[in-house]
Amino acid sequence: MWQIAAELTYSTLANTTDISLDKSSAEGAGVLRHETIMCAGSMKSAGVPQFFVAADPYHKTVACSGDSGGGAVAKINQRTTVVGVLSQTTCDMQGRRIGPESGEIYASVAYYSTLVCQMTGVCGSGEYDKYHEGYGRKSQLATRPPVPGRPATQDSNGNIVNGDSNDSSDFFGWELVDGAMQAKVYNGREVERLEAPWTVLLKMENVNITGNLRTVSSTMCSGTVISPRHILTSTHCFALFDEKIGWSGLKDGVLEWDKCEKDHYHITDPYILGNTYIMGDDAEQLDKYPEKVTLVNGCQLKNMRKDIAMLQIDDFAIVHLFTELSFSDRVQQACVSNTQADHKLEMTLDYYGFGTKPNTTDITLDKPSPRSTGVLRHETIMCAKSMKSAGIPHFFIAADPNHTTIACSGDSGGGAVAKINQRTTVVGVLSQTTCDIQGKRIGPESAEVYASVAYYSTLVCQMTGVCGSGEYDKYHQGYVRKSQPATRPPVPPGPATRDSNGNIVIPDKPKIQNDDSKESSDLFGWALVNGAMQGFSALVFQFMICILIVLG
Numbered sequence: 001m002w003q004i005a006a007e008l009t010y011s012t013l014a015n016t017t018d019i020s021l022d023k024s025s026a027e028g029a030g031v032l033r034h035e036t037i038m039c040a041g042s043m044k045s046a047g048v049p050q051f052f053v054a055a056d057p058y059h060k061t062v063a064c065s066g067d068s069g070g071g072a073v074a075k076i077n078q079r080t081t082v083v084g085v086l087s088q089t090t091c092d093m094q095g096r097r098i099g100p101e102s103g104e105i106y107a108s109v110a111y112y113s114t115l116v117c118q119m120t121g122v123c124g125s126g127e128y129d130k131y132h133e134g135y136g137r138k139s140q141l142a143t144r145p146p147v148p149g150r151p152a153t154q155d156s157n158g159n160i161v162n163g164d165s166n167d168s169s170d171f172f173g174w175e176l177v178d179g180a181m182q183a184k185v186y187n188g189r190e191v192e193r194l195e196a197p198w199t200v201l202l203k204m205e206n207v208n209i210t211g212n213l214r215t216v217s218s219t220m221c222s223g224t225v226i227s228p229r230h231i232l233t234s235t236h237c238f239a240l241f242d243e244k245i246g247w248s249g250l251k252d253g254v255l256e257w258d259k260c261e262k263d264h265y266h267i268t269d270p271y272i273l274g275n276t277y278i279m280g281d282d283a284e285q286l287d288k289y290p291e292k293v294t295l296v297n298g299c300q301l302k303n304m305r306k307d308i309a310m311l312q313i314d315d316f317a318i319v320h321l322f323t324e325l326s327f328s329d330r331v332q333q334a335c336v337s338n339t340q341a342d343h344k345l346e347m348t349l350d351y352y353g354f355g356t357k358p359n360t361t362d363i364t365l366d367k368p369s370p371r372s373t374g375v376l377r378h379e380t381i382m383c384a385k386s387m388k389s390a391g392i393p394h395f396f397i398a399a400d401p402n403h404t405t406i407a408c409s410g411d412s413g414g415g416a417v418a419k420i421n422q423r424t425t426v427v428g429v430l431s432q433t434t435c436d437i438q439g440k441r442i443g444p445e446s447a448e449v450y451a452s453v454a455y456y457s458t459l460v461c462q463m464t465g466v467c468g469s470g471e472y473d474k475y476h477q478g479y480v481r482k483s484q485p486a487t488r489p490p491v492p493p494g495p496a497t498r499d500s501n502g503n504i505v506i507p508d509k510p511k512i513q514n515d516d517s518k519e520s521s522d523l524f525g526w527a528l529v530n531g532a533m534q535g536f537s538a539l540v541f542q543f544m545i546c547i548l549i550v551l552g
Contacts, residue, residue, distance in 0.1 A: 035061040055103040064091035196352040198334040201279040222353040222414030228324035233413030243309040260299035267293040274491030282374020291322040315431040335425040355411030379405040408435035
Protein backbone atom coordinates (compact mmCIF):
# COMPACT_ATOMS: atom_id res chain seq x y z
CA MET A 1 0.00 0.00 0.00
CA TRP A 2 1.15 3.55 -0.63
CA GLN A 3 -0.35 6.93 0.04
CA ILE A 4 -1.03 9.47 -2.68
CA ALA A 5 -2.77 12.82 -2.78
CA ALA A 6 -5.68 13.35 -5.14
CA GLU A 7 -5.14 16.82 -6.59
CA LEU A 8 -6.36 18.79 -9.60
CA THR A 9 -10.02 17.90 -9.10
CA TYR A 10 -12.54 20.46 -10.30
CA SER A 11 -15.76 19.76 -8.49
CA THR A 12 -19.04 20.63 -6.92
CA LEU A 13 -19.35 20.42 -3.14
CA ALA A 14 -21.78 17.97 -1.55
CA ASN A 15 -24.00 19.72 0.99
CA THR A 16 -24.93 16.68 3.10
CA THR A 17 -23.91 13.08 3.83
CA ASP A 18 -27.48 11.97 2.98
CA ILE A 19 -27.73 11.77 -0.81
CA SER A 20 -31.53 11.94 -0.69
CA LEU A 21 -31.18 15.50 0.64
CA ASP A 22 -28.72 16.67 -2.01
CA LYS A 23 -29.60 19.96 -3.64
CA SER A 24 -29.28 20.09 -7.42
CA SER A 25 -26.86 22.96 -7.38
CA ALA A 26 -23.83 23.96 -9.38
CA GLU A 27 -22.51 25.84 -6.35
CA GLY A 28 -18.86 24.96 -5.83
CA ALA A 29 -18.32 23.69 -9.36
CA GLY A 30 -14.98 24.90 -10.72
CA VAL A 31 -13.48 25.26 -7.25
CA LEU A 32 -10.24 23.30 -6.82
CA ARG A 33 -10.30 20.97 -3.83
CA HIS A 34 -7.92 18.39 -2.41
CA GLU A 35 -8.08 15.13 -0.51
CA THR A 36 -5.45 12.65 0.64
CA ILE A 37 -6.16 9.02 -0.26
CA MET A 38 -4.57 5.66 0.43
CA CYS A 39 -4.43 2.85 -2.11
CA ALA A 40 -6.16 -0.43 -1.26
CA GLY A 41 -5.41 -3.86 -2.71
CA SER A 42 -4.69 -4.25 -6.42
CA MET A 43 -7.56 -5.34 -8.70
CA LYS A 44 -5.11 -7.24 -10.94
CA SER A 45 -5.86 -10.58 -9.29
CA ALA A 46 -9.56 -10.02 -10.02
CA GLY A 47 -8.76 -9.70 -13.72
CA VAL A 48 -9.11 -5.91 -13.71
CA PRO A 49 -5.50 -4.68 -14.01
CA GLN A 50 -6.47 -1.31 -15.50
CA PHE A 51 -8.07 -0.07 -12.24
CA PHE A 52 -7.09 0.32 -8.60
CA VAL A 53 -9.14 1.21 -5.52
CA ALA A 54 -8.28 4.01 -3.07
CA ALA A 55 -9.99 5.95 -0.27
CA ASP A 56 -9.47 8.62 2.37
CA PRO A 57 -7.96 6.56 5.24
CA TYR A 58 -10.32 8.33 7.67
CA HIS A 59 -13.31 7.90 5.31
CA LYS A 60 -14.41 11.51 5.81
CA THR A 61 -13.86 12.85 2.27
CA VAL A 62 -14.81 11.39 -1.09
CA ALA A 63 -14.65 12.57 -4.69
CA CYS A 64 -18.05 13.47 -6.17
CA SER A 65 -19.74 15.06 -9.20
CA GLY A 66 -17.33 16.88 -11.49
CA ASP A 67 -14.21 15.16 -10.16
CA SER A 68 -14.22 12.38 -12.76
CA GLY A 69 -11.03 12.45 -14.80
CA GLY A 70 -9.05 14.24 -12.11
CA GLY A 71 -5.57 13.02 -11.28
CA ALA A 72 -4.26 11.33 -8.13
CA VAL A 73 -0.61 12.33 -7.81
CA ALA A 74 2.45 11.49 -5.75
CA LYS A 75 5.98 12.87 -5.40
CA ILE A 76 8.20 10.27 -7.11
CA ASN A 77 11.91 11.04 -7.51
CA GLN A 78 11.12 14.65 -6.51
CA ARG A 79 8.62 15.00 -9.37
CA THR A 80 4.86 15.32 -9.20
CA THR A 81 3.63 12.19 -10.98
CA VAL A 82 0.05 11.35 -11.95
CA VAL A 83 -0.67 7.80 -10.76
CA GLY A 84 -4.41 7.45 -11.32
CA VAL A 85 -7.31 9.03 -13.22
CA LEU A 86 -10.57 9.12 -11.25
CA SER A 87 -13.25 6.90 -12.77
CA GLN A 88 -15.83 5.91 -10.17
CA THR A 89 -16.83 6.72 -6.59
CA THR A 90 -19.39 5.85 -3.92
CA CYS A 91 -20.36 9.50 -3.39
CA ASP A 92 -23.89 9.03 -4.74
CA MET A 93 -24.60 5.71 -3.02
CA GLN A 94 -26.83 6.08 0.04
CA GLY A 95 -24.87 5.33 3.22
CA ARG A 96 -21.51 5.18 1.44
CA ARG A 97 -20.65 8.86 0.91
CA ILE A 98 -18.52 8.66 4.04
CA GLY A 99 -17.73 5.76 6.34
CA PRO A 100 -15.83 2.47 5.98
CA GLU A 101 -17.56 1.54 2.69
CA SER A 102 -16.72 4.79 0.91
CA GLY A 103 -14.17 4.51 -1.85
CA GLU A 104 -12.96 5.58 -5.28
CA ILE A 105 -11.79 3.70 -8.39
CA TYR A 106 -8.93 5.06 -10.48
CA ALA A 107 -7.66 4.09 -13.92
CA SER A 108 -4.01 3.08 -13.55
CA VAL A 109 -1.86 5.51 -15.52
CA ALA A 110 1.01 3.01 -15.48
CA TYR A 111 -1.22 0.40 -17.16
CA TYR A 112 -1.82 2.82 -20.04
CA SER A 113 1.68 4.37 -20.08
CA THR A 114 2.80 2.65 -23.30
CA LEU A 115 -0.33 3.84 -25.10
CA VAL A 116 0.23 7.33 -23.69
CA CYS A 117 3.76 7.23 -25.09
CA GLN A 118 2.53 6.06 -28.50
CA MET A 119 -0.26 8.63 -28.72
CA THR A 120 1.35 11.69 -27.15
CA GLY A 121 5.12 11.27 -27.21
CA VAL A 122 5.19 11.55 -23.39
CA CYS A 123 7.42 8.54 -22.76
CA GLY A 124 9.65 6.95 -20.18
CA SER A 125 13.42 6.93 -20.51
CA GLY A 126 14.50 5.31 -23.81
CA GLU A 127 10.91 4.74 -24.98
CA TYR A 128 10.41 7.73 -27.27
CA ASP A 129 12.56 6.54 -30.19
CA LYS A 130 10.80 3.18 -30.17
CA TYR A 131 7.60 4.81 -31.45
CA HIS A 132 8.51 8.31 -32.66
CA GLU A 133 12.00 8.26 -34.20
CA GLY A 134 12.25 11.07 -36.77
CA TYR A 135 8.80 12.40 -35.85
CA GLY A 136 7.88 15.90 -37.04
CA ARG A 137 4.52 17.41 -36.20
CA LYS A 138 2.34 18.13 -39.23
CA SER A 139 1.61 21.77 -40.00
CA GLN A 140 -1.70 22.85 -38.49
CA LEU A 141 -4.68 24.37 -40.28
CA ALA A 142 -4.87 28.16 -40.14
CA THR A 143 -8.54 27.97 -39.14
CA ARG A 144 -10.54 25.38 -37.21
CA PRO A 145 -13.82 23.81 -38.41
CA PRO A 146 -16.86 25.82 -37.22
CA VAL A 147 -18.59 24.51 -34.10
CA PRO A 148 -22.01 23.01 -34.93
CA GLY A 149 -25.01 24.35 -33.07
CA ARG A 150 -26.14 20.90 -31.95
CA PRO A 151 -24.48 17.52 -31.38
CA ALA A 152 -24.23 15.07 -34.27
CA THR A 153 -26.87 12.30 -34.46
CA GLN A 154 -27.62 9.33 -36.70
CA ASP A 155 -30.61 9.18 -39.06
CA SER A 156 -32.75 6.08 -39.62
CA ASN A 157 -30.21 4.79 -42.14
CA GLY A 158 -27.33 5.12 -39.68
CA ASN A 159 -25.81 8.12 -41.42
CA ILE A 160 -24.23 10.81 -39.23
CA VAL A 161 -26.13 14.10 -39.26
CA ASN A 162 -24.24 17.17 -38.00
CA GLY A 163 -26.12 19.79 -36.00
CA ASP A 164 -26.97 23.05 -37.76
CA SER A 165 -24.66 25.95 -37.04
CA ASN A 166 -26.30 29.06 -35.65
CA ASP A 167 -24.25 32.06 -34.60
CA SER A 168 -27.09 33.88 -32.88
CA SER A 169 -26.21 34.33 -29.22
CA ASP A 170 -29.92 33.96 -28.42
CA PHE A 171 -29.79 30.38 -29.67
CA PHE A 172 -27.29 29.13 -27.13
CA GLY A 173 -28.11 28.08 -23.59
CA TRP A 174 -25.84 26.75 -20.84
CA GLU A 175 -26.47 23.64 -18.82
CA LEU A 176 -24.14 22.06 -16.27
CA VAL A 177 -24.03 18.27 -16.47
CA ASP A 178 -22.41 16.55 -13.49
CA GLY A 179 -20.92 13.59 -15.36
CA ALA A 180 -21.87 9.97 -15.84
CA MET A 181 -19.70 8.64 -13.02
CA GLN A 182 -20.21 11.49 -10.60
CA ALA A 183 -17.36 12.73 -8.39
CA LYS A 184 -16.36 15.85 -6.13
CA VAL A 185 -14.44 16.39 -2.84
CA TYR A 186 -16.85 16.40 0.06
CA ASN A 187 -16.04 18.49 3.14
CA GLY A 188 -12.39 18.86 2.14
CA ARG A 189 -11.32 21.79 4.37
CA GLU A 190 -13.03 20.70 7.56
CA VAL A 191 -11.38 17.65 9.12
CA GLU A 192 -12.42 14.95 11.56
CA ARG A 193 -10.52 15.06 14.84
CA LEU A 194 -9.10 11.59 14.03
CA GLU A 195 -6.76 13.49 11.71
CA ALA A 196 -5.48 15.70 14.55
CA PRO A 197 -6.38 14.01 17.86
CA TRP A 198 -3.87 16.20 19.74
CA THR A 199 -5.95 19.33 19.03
CA VAL A 200 -8.59 20.39 21.57
CA LEU A 201 -11.11 23.20 21.90
CA LEU A 202 -10.86 25.29 25.08
CA LYS A 203 -14.05 26.98 26.23
CA MET A 204 -13.84 29.51 29.07
CA GLU A 205 -17.29 30.54 30.28
CA ASN A 206 -18.19 33.68 32.19
CA VAL A 207 -21.54 33.72 33.98
CA ASN A 208 -23.45 36.92 34.63
CA ILE A 209 -26.61 36.92 36.76
CA THR A 210 -28.85 39.98 36.78
CA GLY A 211 -32.08 39.41 38.63
CA ASN A 212 -33.68 36.35 37.07
CA LEU A 213 -31.57 36.56 33.91
CA ARG A 214 -28.50 34.36 33.71
CA THR A 215 -26.27 34.95 30.68
CA VAL A 216 -23.19 32.98 29.72
CA SER A 217 -20.47 34.31 27.44
CA SER A 218 -17.62 32.13 26.23
CA THR A 219 -14.09 32.72 25.06
CA MET A 220 -13.08 30.04 22.57
CA CYS A 221 -9.47 29.03 21.95
CA SER A 222 -7.63 26.02 20.60
CA GLY A 223 -4.91 23.98 22.29
CA THR A 224 -2.46 21.11 21.81
CA VAL A 225 -2.24 18.08 24.10
CA ILE A 226 1.40 17.29 24.99
CA SER A 227 0.77 14.76 27.78
CA PRO A 228 -2.27 13.19 29.49
CA ARG A 229 -2.21 16.15 31.89
CA HIS A 230 -0.92 19.11 29.88
CA ILE A 231 -2.17 21.33 27.06
CA LEU A 232 -0.33 24.20 25.36
CA THR A 233 -2.31 27.32 24.44
CA SER A 234 -2.02 31.14 24.42
CA THR A 235 -1.89 33.46 27.43
CA HIS A 236 -4.31 35.94 25.85
CA CYS A 237 -7.08 33.33 26.07
CA PHE A 238 -7.08 34.06 29.82
CA ALA A 239 -5.35 37.42 30.33
CA LEU A 240 -5.87 41.10 29.50
CA PHE A 241 -3.28 43.01 27.52
CA ASP A 242 -2.09 46.57 28.10
CA GLU A 243 0.20 48.03 25.45
CA LYS A 244 2.14 49.97 28.12
CA ILE A 245 3.00 47.16 30.55
CA GLY A 246 2.00 43.86 28.88
CA TRP A 247 -0.30 41.48 30.73
CA SER A 248 -2.34 43.60 33.13
CA GLY A 249 -4.98 41.29 34.56
CA LEU A 250 -7.25 38.31 33.99
CA LYS A 251 -10.28 38.23 31.74
CA ASP A 252 -12.60 36.71 34.32
CA GLY A 253 -10.97 37.42 37.63
CA VAL A 254 -8.18 39.20 39.50
CA LEU A 255 -4.46 38.81 38.80
CA GLU A 256 -2.88 38.70 42.27
CA TRP A 257 0.63 40.00 41.71
CA ASP A 258 1.80 38.81 45.13
CA LYS A 259 1.22 35.24 43.97
CA CYS A 260 3.68 35.44 41.09
CA GLU A 261 6.21 32.61 41.07
CA LYS A 262 9.36 34.19 39.65
CA ASP A 263 8.16 35.51 36.29
CA HIS A 264 5.22 33.15 35.94
CA TYR A 265 1.61 33.37 37.07
CA HIS A 266 -0.44 30.30 37.98
CA ILE A 267 -4.21 30.75 37.73
CA THR A 268 -5.77 28.85 40.64
CA ASP A 269 -9.02 30.84 40.91
CA PRO A 270 -11.82 28.20 41.19
CA TYR A 271 -14.20 30.44 39.24
CA ILE A 272 -11.93 30.59 36.18
CA LEU A 273 -10.85 26.95 36.42
CA GLY A 274 -14.34 25.65 37.20
CA ASN A 275 -15.68 27.33 34.07
CA THR A 276 -12.90 26.05 31.80
CA TYR A 277 -13.88 23.14 29.55
CA ILE A 278 -11.61 20.96 27.42
CA MET A 279 -13.60 19.83 24.40
CA GLY A 280 -13.05 17.36 21.57
CA ASP A 281 -15.37 19.50 19.46
CA ASP A 282 -18.32 21.79 20.12
CA ALA A 283 -20.31 18.91 21.69
CA GLU A 284 -17.77 16.43 23.12
CA GLN A 285 -16.47 17.33 26.59
CA LEU A 286 -13.15 15.66 27.42
CA ASP A 287 -12.52 17.32 30.79
CA LYS A 288 -13.25 20.42 32.86
CA TYR A 289 -11.97 22.27 35.94
CA PRO A 290 -8.18 21.94 35.42
CA GLU A 291 -5.75 22.06 38.34
CA LYS A 292 -4.18 25.35 37.23
CA VAL A 293 -3.19 27.40 34.20
CA THR A 294 0.38 28.72 33.96
CA LEU A 295 0.88 32.01 32.13
CA VAL A 296 4.54 31.70 31.17
CA ASN A 297 6.37 34.97 31.99
CA GLY A 298 2.95 36.42 32.74
CA CYS A 299 4.34 38.45 35.65
CA GLN A 300 7.03 40.24 33.67
CA LEU A 301 6.32 43.97 33.52
CA LYS A 302 8.08 45.57 30.58
CA ASN A 303 8.58 48.97 29.06
CA MET A 304 6.59 48.39 25.92
CA ARG A 305 7.15 49.98 22.52
CA LYS A 306 3.71 50.77 21.19
CA ASP A 307 4.50 49.75 17.61
CA ILE A 308 5.62 46.24 18.58
CA ALA A 309 4.03 45.81 22.02
CA MET A 310 2.22 42.61 21.11
CA LEU A 311 5.50 41.06 20.01
CA GLN A 312 7.39 41.93 23.20
CA ILE A 313 5.08 39.89 25.41
CA ASP A 314 5.17 36.12 25.95
CA ASP A 315 1.91 34.63 24.65
CA PHE A 316 2.43 31.06 25.85
CA ALA A 317 0.40 29.19 28.47
CA ILE A 318 0.16 25.67 29.90
CA VAL A 319 -3.10 24.12 31.11
CA HIS A 320 -2.44 21.56 33.89
CA LEU A 321 -5.30 19.06 34.17
CA PHE A 322 -6.49 17.69 37.51
CA THR A 323 -7.26 14.27 36.04
CA GLU A 324 -5.51 12.58 33.14
CA LEU A 325 -7.08 12.43 29.71
CA SER A 326 -7.97 8.96 28.45
CA PHE A 327 -6.07 8.47 25.21
CA SER A 328 -7.80 6.83 22.25
CA ASP A 329 -7.87 7.23 18.48
CA ARG A 330 -9.66 10.55 19.13
CA VAL A 331 -7.35 11.87 21.86
CA GLN A 332 -3.57 11.70 21.51
CA GLN A 333 -0.54 13.80 22.42
CA ALA A 334 1.97 15.62 20.23
CA CYS A 335 5.69 15.74 20.94
CA VAL A 336 7.36 19.03 21.92
CA SER A 337 9.82 20.76 19.58
CA ASN A 338 13.21 21.40 21.17
CA THR A 339 15.08 23.19 18.38
CA GLN A 340 14.21 26.39 16.56
CA ALA A 341 15.45 24.75 13.36
CA ASP A 342 11.99 23.15 13.33
CA HIS A 343 10.60 26.49 12.12
CA LYS A 344 13.46 27.48 9.83
CA LEU A 345 12.82 29.44 6.64
CA GLU A 346 10.40 27.67 4.25
CA MET A 347 9.70 24.83 6.71
CA THR A 348 6.18 23.52 6.02
CA LEU A 349 3.83 23.03 8.99
CA ASP A 350 0.23 21.91 9.45
CA TYR A 351 -2.03 24.07 11.58
CA TYR A 352 -5.23 22.68 13.15
CA GLY A 353 -7.71 24.81 15.09
CA PHE A 354 -11.34 25.31 16.02
CA GLY A 355 -11.71 28.92 14.90
CA THR A 356 -14.50 30.56 12.97
CA LYS A 357 -14.67 30.51 9.19
CA PRO A 358 -15.40 34.04 7.92
CA ASN A 359 -18.10 34.33 5.28
CA THR A 360 -16.26 36.94 3.21
CA THR A 361 -12.80 38.37 2.54
CA ASP A 362 -14.18 41.85 3.33
CA ILE A 363 -14.12 42.20 7.13
CA THR A 364 -16.70 45.01 7.01
CA LEU A 365 -19.22 42.46 5.73
CA ASP A 366 -18.51 39.81 8.37
CA LYS A 367 -21.59 38.32 9.96
CA PRO A 368 -21.40 37.11 13.56
CA SER A 369 -21.49 33.36 13.04
CA PRO A 370 -20.57 31.43 16.20
CA ARG A 371 -22.00 28.24 14.71
CA SER A 372 -18.75 27.51 12.91
CA THR A 373 -16.70 27.67 16.12
CA GLY A 374 -16.08 24.13 17.34
CA VAL A 375 -15.42 22.73 13.86
CA LEU A 376 -11.85 21.49 13.38
CA ARG A 377 -10.11 22.95 10.34
CA HIS A 378 -6.68 22.58 8.80
CA GLU A 379 -4.31 24.75 6.81
CA THR A 380 -0.79 24.24 5.50
CA ILE A 381 1.64 27.05 6.31
CA MET A 382 5.23 27.89 5.45
CA CYS A 383 7.64 29.55 7.87
CA ALA A 384 9.03 32.98 6.98
CA LYS A 385 12.27 34.58 8.16
CA SER A 386 13.16 34.19 11.82
CA MET A 387 12.35 37.11 14.13
CA LYS A 388 15.40 36.34 16.27
CA SER A 389 17.54 38.96 14.52
CA ALA A 390 14.90 41.56 15.39
CA GLY A 391 15.29 40.71 19.09
CA ILE A 392 12.10 38.63 19.16
CA PRO A 393 13.35 35.02 19.44
CA HIS A 394 10.15 33.71 21.04
CA PHE A 395 7.96 34.26 17.95
CA PHE A 396 8.09 33.25 14.30
CA ILE A 397 5.97 34.23 11.32
CA ALA A 398 4.29 31.82 8.93
CA ALA A 399 1.61 31.94 6.24
CA ASP A 400 -0.25 29.84 3.72
CA PRO A 401 2.17 29.96 0.74
CA ASN A 402 -0.81 30.54 -1.57
CA HIS A 403 -2.25 33.21 0.77
CA THR A 404 -5.78 31.85 0.42
CA THR A 405 -6.34 30.49 3.96
CA ILE A 406 -5.71 32.05 7.35
CA ALA A 407 -6.38 31.31 11.01
CA CYS A 408 -9.08 33.48 12.59
CA SER A 409 -11.09 34.02 15.78
CA GLY A 410 -11.03 30.96 18.05
CA ASP A 411 -7.84 29.56 16.50
CA SER A 412 -5.52 31.25 19.02
CA GLY A 413 -3.57 28.74 21.09
CA GLY A 414 -3.77 26.06 18.43
CA GLY A 415 -0.66 24.17 17.40
CA ALA A 416 1.33 24.21 14.17
CA VAL A 417 2.80 20.73 13.84
CA ALA A 418 5.30 18.84 11.70
CA LYS A 419 6.39 15.22 11.32
CA ILE A 420 9.85 15.13 12.91
CA ASN A 421 11.57 11.76 13.31
CA GLN A 422 8.24 10.15 12.35
CA ARG A 423 6.46 11.84 15.28
CA THR A 424 3.86 14.59 15.23
CA THR A 425 5.63 17.49 16.93
CA VAL A 426 4.11 20.83 17.95
CA VAL A 427 6.39 23.59 16.66
CA GLY A 428 4.34 26.75 17.22
CA VAL A 429 1.39 28.03 19.27
CA LEU A 430 -0.77 30.50 17.35
CA SER A 431 -0.72 34.00 18.84
CA GLN A 432 -1.64 36.60 16.22
CA THR A 433 -3.03 36.86 12.70
CA THR A 434 -4.11 39.39 10.07
CA CYS A 435 -7.56 37.78 9.68
CA ASP A 436 -9.41 40.83 11.03
CA ILE A 437 -7.38 43.49 9.22
CA GLN A 438 -9.04 44.93 6.14
CA GLY A 439 -7.27 43.85 2.96
CA LYS A 440 -4.99 41.37 4.73
CA ARG A 441 -7.33 38.43 5.35
CA ILE A 442 -5.98 36.85 2.19
CA GLY A 443 -3.33 38.01 -0.26
CA PRO A 444 0.43 38.57 -0.05
CA GLU A 445 0.27 40.51 3.24
CA SER A 446 -1.75 37.90 5.14
CA ALA A 447 0.26 36.19 7.89
CA GLU A 448 0.22 34.53 11.30
CA VAL A 449 2.54 34.83 14.31
CA TYR A 450 3.37 31.76 16.41
CA ALA A 451 5.07 31.38 19.78
CA SER A 452 8.11 29.15 19.29
CA VAL A 453 7.63 25.95 21.30
CA ALA A 454 11.35 25.21 21.09
CA TYR A 455 12.13 28.57 22.72
CA TYR A 456 10.03 27.52 25.74
CA SER A 457 10.95 23.81 25.71
CA THR A 458 13.15 23.99 28.83
CA LEU A 459 10.36 25.73 30.76
CA VAL A 460 7.89 23.15 29.44
CA CYS A 461 10.19 20.40 30.75
CA GLN A 462 10.49 22.09 34.15
CA MET A 463 6.76 22.73 34.51
CA THR A 464 5.29 19.55 33.01
CA GLY A 465 7.93 16.82 32.97
CA VAL A 466 7.62 16.62 29.17
CA CYS A 467 11.33 16.73 28.41
CA GLY A 468 13.86 15.98 25.72
CA SER A 469 16.22 13.04 25.95
CA GLY A 470 18.27 13.19 29.17
CA GLU A 471 16.55 16.36 30.41
CA TYR A 472 13.99 14.88 32.81
CA ASP A 473 16.38 13.91 35.62
CA LYS A 474 17.94 17.37 35.53
CA TYR A 475 14.72 18.85 36.94
CA HIS A 476 12.56 15.99 38.22
CA GLN A 477 14.77 13.26 39.67
CA GLY A 478 12.78 11.38 42.31
CA TYR A 479 9.59 13.31 41.55
CA VAL A 480 6.33 11.85 42.82
CA ARG A 481 3.11 13.73 42.21
CA LYS A 482 1.38 14.85 45.38
CA SER A 483 -1.88 13.12 46.20
CA GLN A 484 -4.82 15.20 45.03
CA PRO A 485 -7.70 16.28 47.28
CA ALA A 486 -10.83 14.15 47.04
CA THR A 487 -12.97 17.21 46.36
CA ARG A 488 -12.33 20.46 44.53
CA PRO A 489 -13.15 23.93 45.86
CA PRO A 490 -16.71 24.91 44.92
CA VAL A 491 -17.04 27.15 41.88
CA PRO A 492 -18.16 30.67 42.87
CA PRO A 493 -21.22 32.05 41.07
CA GLY A 494 -19.24 34.93 39.56
CA PRO A 495 -15.69 36.20 39.02
CA ALA A 496 -13.65 37.75 41.81
CA THR A 497 -13.30 41.55 41.83
CA ARG A 498 -11.52 44.17 43.92
CA ASP A 499 -13.29 46.65 46.17
CA SER A 500 -12.34 50.32 46.50
CA ASN A 501 -9.63 49.38 49.00
CA GLY A 502 -8.05 46.86 46.65
CA ASN A 503 -9.30 43.84 48.57
CA ILE A 504 -10.42 40.80 46.59
CA VAL A 505 -14.15 40.18 46.76
CA ILE A 506 -15.61 36.78 45.89
CA PRO A 507 -19.34 37.03 45.12
CA ASP A 508 -21.86 35.21 47.28
CA LYS A 509 -24.28 32.73 45.84
CA PRO A 510 -27.21 34.79 44.50
CA LYS A 511 -30.52 34.54 46.32
CA ILE A 512 -33.44 33.03 44.45
CA GLN A 513 -36.06 35.75 44.43
CA ASN A 514 -39.03 33.46 43.84
CA ASP A 515 -39.86 29.93 42.77
CA ASP A 516 -40.32 31.03 39.16
CA SER A 517 -36.59 31.69 38.80
CA LYS A 518 -35.50 28.03 38.90
CA GLU A 519 -33.62 26.83 35.80
CA SER A 520 -36.31 27.96 33.37
CA SER A 521 -34.83 27.76 29.88
CA ASP A 522 -36.34 31.07 28.84
CA LEU A 523 -34.40 32.82 31.61
CA PHE A 524 -31.10 32.00 29.94
CA GLY A 525 -29.28 34.04 27.34
CA TRP A 526 -26.19 33.04 25.37
CA ALA A 527 -23.49 35.27 23.92
CA LEU A 528 -20.39 33.98 22.19
CA VAL A 529 -17.19 35.99 22.47
CA ASN A 530 -14.58 34.71 20.04
CA GLY A 531 -11.39 35.78 21.74
CA ALA A 532 -9.77 37.52 24.62
CA MET A 533 -8.17 40.22 22.49
CA GLN A 534 -10.94 40.63 19.98
CA GLY A 535 -11.70 44.23 20.87
CA PHE A 536 -8.17 45.58 20.51
CA SER A 537 -7.23 47.73 17.57
CA ALA A 538 -4.50 46.51 15.24
CA LEU A 539 -0.88 47.34 15.94
CA VAL A 540 1.63 47.75 13.13
CA PHE A 541 4.63 45.40 13.12
CA GLN A 542 7.43 47.19 11.31
CA PHE A 543 9.93 44.35 10.91
CA MET A 544 7.83 42.43 8.39
CA ILE A 545 5.14 43.32 5.88
CA CYS A 546 2.35 42.20 8.20
CA ILE A 547 -0.04 44.21 10.32
CA LEU A 548 -1.13 42.02 13.22
CA ILE A 549 -4.10 41.67 15.50
CA VAL A 550 -4.34 39.19 18.35
CA LEU A 551 -7.33 36.88 18.24
CA GLY A 552 -8.74 34.30 20.60
